[in-house]
Amino acid sequence: AQSVSQHNHHVILSEAASLELGxxxxxxxxxxxxxxxxxxxxxxxxxxxxxxxxxxxKGIKGFEAEFIKSKFSFNLxxxxxxxxxxxxxxxxxxxxxxxxxxxxxxxxxxxxxx
Amino acid sequence: ETGVTQTPRHLVxxxxxxxxxxxxxxxxxxxxYWYKQSAxxxxxxxxxxxxxxRVENNSVPSRFSxxxxxxxxxxxxxxxxxxxxxxxxxxxxxxxxxxxxSTDTQYFGPGTRLTVL
Numbered sequence: 001a002q003s004v005s006q007h008n009h010h011v012i013l014s015e016a017a018s019l020e021l022g023x024x025x026x027x028x029x030x031x032x033x034x035x036x037x038x039x040x041x042x043x044x045x046x047x048x049x050x051x052x053x054x055x056x057x058k059g060i061k062g063f064e065a066e067f068i069k070s071k072f073s074f075n076l077x078x079x080x081x082x083x084x085x086x087x088x089x090x091x092x093x094x095x096x097x098x099x100x101x102x103x104x105x106x107x108x109x110x111x112x113x114x
Numbered sequence: 115e116t117g118v119t120q121t122p123r124h125l126v127x128x129x130x131x132x133x134x135x136x137x138x139x140x141x142x143x144x145x146x147y148w149y150k151q152s153a154x155x156x157x158x159x160x161x162x163x164x165x166x167x168r169v170e171n172n173s174v175p176s177r178f179s180x181x182x183x184x185x186x187x188x189x190x191x192x193x194x195x196x197x198x199x200x201x202x203x204x205x206x207x208x209x210x211x212x213x214x215x216s217t218d219t220q221y222f223g224p225g226t227r228l229t230v231l
Binding site for chain 1 (some may be wrong): 147156157162169210218220221223224
């Protein structure tokens with residue numbers, strides 16, 4: 001079955017620390033990959049996406065993610081986090097075959113301490 | 115952000131009530147989705163409508179009944195719900211290039227927080 005795994009459920013960092021959140025999906029084929037963010041009390045917003053081309057994609061607010069096809073991974077990174085990055089982060093995948101809707105990971109709650 | 119709106123934002127209902135959730139998208143998209151976000155569970159797809167036809171029903175109980183009268187509006191009709199149906203219900207939309215859903219970016223509404231007593 002198609003599934004998405006996020007390894008870190010709750011991450012606590014101090015401001016200026018570097019961030020890397022893991023995301024793996026279950027099997028290959030053509031995929032579109034997304035990271036969404038949900039700030040406290042707000043709705044899901046797109047952070048960045050990968051459809052094709054350069055496997056290193058840059059998103060809003062200094063976030064980037066790298067697609068590694070051989071590892072079925074799409075990890076999210078930020079070199080220096082801020083308190084305002086406190087939020088829940090969701091990795092999501094759409095496969096080109098089967099149902100064409102997002103399959104989400106379980107989410108990672110990031111808490112940045114000032 | 116007014117691309118996808120949902121009403122009501124909060125809803126409390128008894129198990130014998132009938133209510134409806136409404137979603138409207140102002141992005142010119144032709145695919146719409148219902149997702150369920152429960153505590154401690156991943157976001158789950160419920161229904162997909164593409165070009166106003168239901169293309170996905172992800173094993174959702176019949177007490178949830180979707181309706182898509184046009185490409186801009188999506189409803190979720192609720193009846194005889196159970197307490198475990200309490201969750202945040204999210205609507206999303208995207209652009210489908212053909213039938214059968216879309217691989218394109220989905221844009222989400224703020225959700226309806228549903229509590230079933």
